[in-house]
Structure formats: structure tokens, C-alpha cells
Amino acid sequence: MTAFGIATVSLSGTLEEKLRAAAAAGYDGVEIFENDLIASPLRPRAVRAMLDDLGLACMLYQPFRDFEGMPGALRQRAMDRAEAKFDLMGELGADRILVCSNCSPAALGERNRIVADLHELGERAAAHGIIVGYEALAWGRHIFDHRDAWAIVEAVDHPNIGIILDSFHSLSRGIASDSIRAIPGDKIAFVQLADAPRLDMDLLYWSRHFRNFPGQGGLPVSDYVAEIARTGYNGPLSLEIFNDRFRGWSPDLIAADGLRSLRHVEDAAERLLGRTPAVPAPPATVRPEFVEFAVGAADVPALEQMFRSIGFARTGVHRAKAVTRWQAGSVNLVINAEPAGFGHDFAQKHGASICAVGLAVPDRDAVAARATYLGIDSVDADEAPGNLALPTLRGIGGSLIYLMNEAEISAVWDMEFVPGDAAVDAEPLCIDHLAAVVRTDEYLSWQLYWRSLFGLEQSLQSDVIDPSGLVLSQPLKSADGALRVTLNASDAAGTLSARFVDHNVGGGYQHIALATGNLVDKAARLAATGADMLPIGDNYYDDLAARFGLDPATRDQLRAAHILYDADAQGEYRQLYSRAFHKRFFFEFVERCAYEGYGAANAGVRLASQERFRTAQ
Numbered sequence: 104m105t106a107f108g109i110a111t112v113s114l115s116g117t118l119e120e121k122l123r124a125a126a127a128a129g130y131d132g133v134e135i136f137e138n139d140l141i142a143s144p145l146r147p148r149a150v151r152a153m154l155d156d157l158g159l160a161c162m163l164y165q166p167f168r169d170f171e172g173m174p175g176a177l178r179q180r181a182m183d184r185a186e187a188k189f190d191l192m193g194e195l196g197a198d199r200i201l202v203c204s205n206c207s208p209a210a211l212g213e214r215n216r217i218v219a220d221l222h223e224l225g226e227r228a229a230a231h232g233i234i235v236g237y238e239a240l241a242w243g244r245h246i247f248d249h250r251d252a253w254a255i256v257e258a259v260d261h262p263n264i265g266i267i268l269d270s271f272h273s274l275s276r277g278i279a280s281d282s283i284r285a286i287p288g289d290k291i292a293f294v295q296l297a298d299a300p301r302l303d304m305d306l307l308y309w310s311r312h313f314r315n316f317p318g319q320g321g322l323p324v325s326d327y328v329a330e331i332a333r334t335g336y337n338g339p340l341s342l343e344i345f346n347d348r349f350r351g352w353s354p355d356l357i358a359a360d361g362l363r364s365l366r367h368v369e370d371a372a373e374r375l376l377g378r379t380p381a382v383p384a385p386p387a388t389v390r391p392e393f394v395e396f397a398v399g400a401a402d403v404p405a406l407e408q409m410f411r412s413i414g415f416a417r418t419g420v421h422r423a424k425a426v427t428r429w430q431a432g433s434v435n436l437v438i439n440a441e442p443a444g445f446g447h448d449f450a451q452k453h454g455a456s457i458c459a460v461g462l463a464v465p466d467r468d469a470v471a472a473r474a475t476y477l478g479i480d481s482v483d484a485d486e487a488p489g490n491l492a493l494p495t496l497r498g499i500g501g502s503l504i505y506l507m508n509e510a511e512i513s514a515v516w517d518m519e520f521v522p523g524d525a526a527v528d529a530e531p532l533c534i535d536h537l538a539a540v541v542r543t544d545e546y547l548s549w550q551l552y553w554r555s556l557f558g559l560e561q562s563l564q565s566d567v568i569d570p571s572g573l574v575l576s577q578p579l580k581s582a583d584g585a586l587r588v589t590l591n592a593s594d595a596a597g598t599l600s601a602r603f604v605d606h607n608v609g610g611g612y613q614h615i616a617l618a619t620g621n622l623v624d625k626a627a628r629l630a631a632t633g634a635d636m637l638p639i640g641d642n643y644y645d646d647l648a649a650r651f652g653l654d655p656a657t658r659d660q661l662r663a664a665h666i667l668y669d670a671d672a673q674g675e676y677r678q679l680y681s682r683a684f685h686k687r688f689f690f691e692f693v694e695r696c697a698y699e700g701y702g703a704a705n706a707g708v709r710l711a712s713q714e715r716f717r718t719a720q
């Protein structure tokens with residue numbers, strides 16, 4: 104079993120709080136980041152005692168900076184500094200130290216000097232029973248590539264000197280991970296893992312502010328881990344994250360996410376190596392089967408009226424509960440107006456809102472087992488609504504995810520519901536995506552949740568301009584596109600996203616996008632049934648015609664129907680929004696023709712239009 108660690112720099116709080124959070128989350132050990140120790144009132148021996156109490160190993164002491172290749176008297180200073188740290192490590196009970204490649208302008212790049220310095224350091228370390236790991240910082244002055252660091256460590260050829268691999272430094276520079284095959288596993292002194300969003304910026308700034316957990320960013324960390332596993336390395340995998348958000352968020356939540364991320368990345372690496380881990384893989388397919396709304400009884404008529412106006416019929420009435428089933432095409436919506444139980448509590452807490460999503464998978468028990476492995480909470484069956492014995496997971500903002508086997512779906516509906524009215528709108532309609540809004544602090548958490556459990560893939564994040572501030576929008580989708588989720592988050596208090604989180608008392612699903620084969624036709628039917636749609640101003644259509652060279656008739660048709668339009672290299676996208684229900688959730692209708700995005704180019708116009716209803720009744 105691989106030991107998992109986390110560097111104290113990854114977590115917020117005092118050193119004690121960081122250690123407690125790491126222990127509570129279940130890590131095997133920590134890397135003590137020197138600044139955390141220096142700032143702590145605890146002496147090294149007291150830290151050692153605390154680690155012992157918490158059952159945490161001290162896996163690494165770090166960083167030791169600006170060591171190799173120092174000229175003149177600075178060389179001796181560097182050796183003296185190292186001796187002081189070796190003594191400290193004795194008290195701390197740490198047997199491994201990270202020496203990062205020199206960034207000092209004074210550093211000499213002369214290879215023989217670097218090799219000789221590290222050799223001498225190895226001798227000194229040996230006298231203390233310490234292993235030194237040499238790490239190439241991506242912005243090191245002379246050494247900034249793990250291949251060069253390895254060439255040096257190989258030349259040093261000292262049993263107490265190894266290499267430290269840090270995925271950020273290697274992957275941020277685009278160094279091919281198969282270069283790790285040149286390194287024997289027993290010369291890898293330690294492994295640090297970090298992911299990061301793909302941003303085109305200075306490496307040091309990117310590293311110090313934007314690192315995140317594997318499965319939250321866009322670097323190929325699983326391949327990196329797989330290559331390390333090939334070498335035979337059997338030491339710890341440890342997270343080292345410098346992230347502005349992590350520094351300001353709960354260390355317990357961050358620590359728990361980190362462990363989920365390590366489990367996820369190790370599992371993914373095993374699969375890349377063709378091994379079969381005991382934990383089930385992410386499901387081969389996943390798609391939304393239903394969306395459940397929790398409302399108080401007083402809101403039911405208005406919500407039913409909204410559902411009818413957008414083409415849904417009440418096709419089922421629950422056999423025992425104040426719960427109804429609404430259908431249009433293959434889409435199922437459920438209204439839960441029970442006077443007690445989960446739906447009731449949810450509506451009390453969050454107001455009228457989406458309280459659950461039912462997802463169809465080939466093997467629900469396999470997904471539930473994977474969720475358990477990833478530390479994702481399940482809900483006891485007796486807490487869950489209905490008497491369905493379906494695995495139920497805790498999801499966004501306390502909402503639930505029901506897992507259903509594809510094979511059992513119709514039986515579940517028949518068992519629970521008495522058939523009601525016939526469906527009215529016979530068109531093929533399906534759920535295109537679920538759009539959630541989450542707190543910015545939880546934005547990365549939710550990405551990890553969906554990616555690690557369901558294997559969703561990340562597309563490019565968009566910056567969306569709401570009239571009141573910036574909104575980040577991260578799309579995720581399953582391999583076949585059948586499940587698409589967008590996560591939105593905003594720090595600016597006045598944006599629609601931020602107001603949603605306020606009114607909803609936490610994150611939740613803000614809108615459901617329904618895909619139709621012909622949006623112009625759908626718009627005509629929506630107009631006929633009196634659906635309350637979001638108007639879009641004329642300026643948008645003039646620009647659209649100019650940008651895409653639309654003929655006047657097409658432009659006028661889109662304008663009359665308030666349809667937004669976008670196109671990418673693959674295809675076209677049309678969008679139409681409903682007004683919100685009680686200023687809360689709303690629907691989007693889309694026509695997706697081979698197009699891969701979500702109309703990000705239109706989001707600013709849509710949000711500006713929604714903003715105009717902010718104070719309107």
C-alpha cells in the first residue's frame with residue numbers, strides 16, 4: 104500500500120491545525136514545510152511528540168534552498184546551514200530533506216562543482232542518517248529539469264543523495280513523463296504531486312498561487328504517477344500545493360479533498376499500467392435520468408404551471424407521497440412537496456430548489472463502492488426519500504445523487520408511480536447539461552468530485568462577464584457526452600451566481616439545459632403554451648449577423664424567438680432561456696449540432712438580460 108502524505112504548506116492554519124487536519128483526513132504522514140515550523144511556537148521535539156500522538160510520520164523536511172554551486176565563502180555557509188538543519192531534523196525525527204535547485208544569482212552553473220557539493224552534502228547527511236533529495240525547481244537558475252537533476256544525482260553517486268520528483272516542476276515545463284524511466288526507483292528519494300490549471304504565465308507565479316490537487320487541474324499527473332510506479336519506487340506520494348484559495352479555506356475540507364485526489368490519481372495510474380485495482384473503475388457510461396425539485400406545498404401550483412408551460416405533462420403520481428413525475432421527451436422531472444423528510448427539510452433550508460439528480464449507470468453498486476473508496480458520503484436508505492433501495496450519495500450543496508442501473512429504471516418508475524396524464528410534447532428532448540453554482544472555495548472540490556467518481560473530463564474554463572462581476576465556469580463531461588455538468592462560481596457579491604449561492608444558502612443546481620432537435624420550432628411551441636422566456640435585446644442580433652454573416656431572415660427569426668447562437672469549428676449551438684422560478688432556478692433549451700461548448704460567448708448577454716429582472720417582480 105502506498106503511503107500518502109501532504110506538505111503542511113498545502114493547508115491553512117497554525118502548524119497544529121495543519122497536523123490535526125492531516126491526521127483527521129487519514130494521511131500517513133506530512134512534509135514539514137520549514138516556514139510553518141519557524142512560525143510555530145512549538146519546538147521541534149514538541150512537534151515530534153504531536154506527530155507521534157496523531158500517528159503521523161514526518162516524511163520530509165523542506166525546503167533547503169540555494170545550496171549547490173555557491174562561490175567562495177557562501178559555500179561553507181551553505182554547508183553550515185545544512186548541518187544546523189540536520190540537527191533540527193534529529194529532534195523532529197525527520198530522516199529526509201528536500202534540497203531544491205539553486206535560484207540564487209550567485210550560484211555557479213559549473214557541473215563539477217554542483218556534483219562535488221552534493222557529494223559532500225551526502226557525506227554529512229550520512230553521518231546523521233539522513234537522505235537528501237535533490238529537486239529541480241522549474242525556475243532554478245541552472246537546474247530546472249528533472250532530467251538534469253537526475254544526471255547530477257547519478258554523477259554524485261552517493262547512497263544518501265537521491266532525486267525528488269515534483270509533478271508540477273516537470274509537467275509545467277512539458278517534460279515528457281517517460282523520461283522518468285531512466286531513473287531507478289531506489290534513487291527516487293521522494294515524490295511530490297500537484298496539478299494546476301493550464302495557464303500561460305510565469306512558472307514561479309503559476310506554481311506559488313495556482314497549484315491544485317491532481318484531478319483539479321489540467322496536467323497529466325496520472326501518467327506521471329504511472330511512470331514513477333514503473334521505476335519500482337515504493338515510497339510515499341505526497342501533495343505539495345501552493346494555492347491562494349487553499350490558504351484561506353478549511354484545512355479539514357482541503358485535507359479530505361487531497362486524500363480523495365491521491366486515491367483517484369493512484370487508481371488512474373494503476374489502470375494506465377494495465378493493472379486492475381480492487382476498486383471499481385469510473386462507470387463506462389453515465390447519464391441523468393431525472394431531476395428532483397423540492398418545494399413547499401404553496402409553491403406547487405406555480406411550479407406545475409411552469410413545467411406545463413415548457414411542455415411537460417404530469418405523467419405519474421406517487422403511490423404514497425406528495426410527489427409527482429413530469430415528462431417531456433426522455434426528460435423526467437420530479438416535484439417533491441412532501442410535508443416531511445428529506446425534500447421538506449431541503450426546501451426549508453434552501454427554498455424551492457433542485458434537491459436531487461438521478462443518474463443512470465451500468466452498475467450502481469460499483470459506483471457506490473468507488474464513492475466509498477473516494478470518501479464520498481452515502482446517505483442511509485432510511486434518510487433518503489421513497490422506499491427505493493438505491494445507493495444515494497451526498498452531492499452539491501447537500502443535494503443527493505441517486506444511482507440507478509440502466510436495466511432497472513422503468514421498474515423503479517412503475518413501482519413508485521401511478522400513471523397519470525399522457526405526455527404532450529412528443530419531440531425528442533433530453534438533458535444536455537446540469538448547471539451548478541458553487542462557492543468559489545468549493546469550486547475545485549466539486550471538480551474533483553465529478554472527475555474522480557464518474558470519470559468526467561474537463562473542458563476549458565471560461566471567464567464569464569456578469570454585469571456585476573466575473574464568473575468562472577468550468578464544464579465537465581462524460582466521455583460520450585451523455586452527462587455534462589457546468590460548475591460556476593463568483594467572488595463578486597452582486598453576480599447572479601453569488602446571489603444564487605446566498606439565496607440558496609450554499610451551492611446548488613441553478614439551471615437545467617434541455618436539448619431539442621429544432622430550437623426554432625421549440626420556441627414556437629413555448630410561445631404557444633405561454634412560457635415565460637428571457638428576452639434578448641436587438642443589439643445582440645445585429646452583432647450576431649455581422650459576426651457570423653447571417654442573412655437578415657435568419658437573424659430576424661432568431662431575434663423574434665430570443666434565441667442565442669454560437670458556432671465553433673465543429674458545429675452550431677442555439678440557446679433559449681426561461682425566466683427563473685421565484686428568482687431561483689431556470690431552464691435553458693438548446694440545439695446542439697456537433698458543437699462542443701456551452702455558449703460562453705453568449706453568457707454575458709444572457710446575464711445582462713437576467714440582471715434587468717433583478718428588482719422586477
Ligand SMILES: O=C(O)c1ccc(O)c(O)c1
Nearest residue numbers: 166201203238269310311
Ligand atoms: O516554490 C518554491 O520555492 C518551492 C519550494 C519547495 C518545493 O518543493 C517546491 O516544489 C517549490
Ligand SMILES: [Mg+2]
Nearest residue numbers: 238269295343
Ligand atoms: Mg516540490
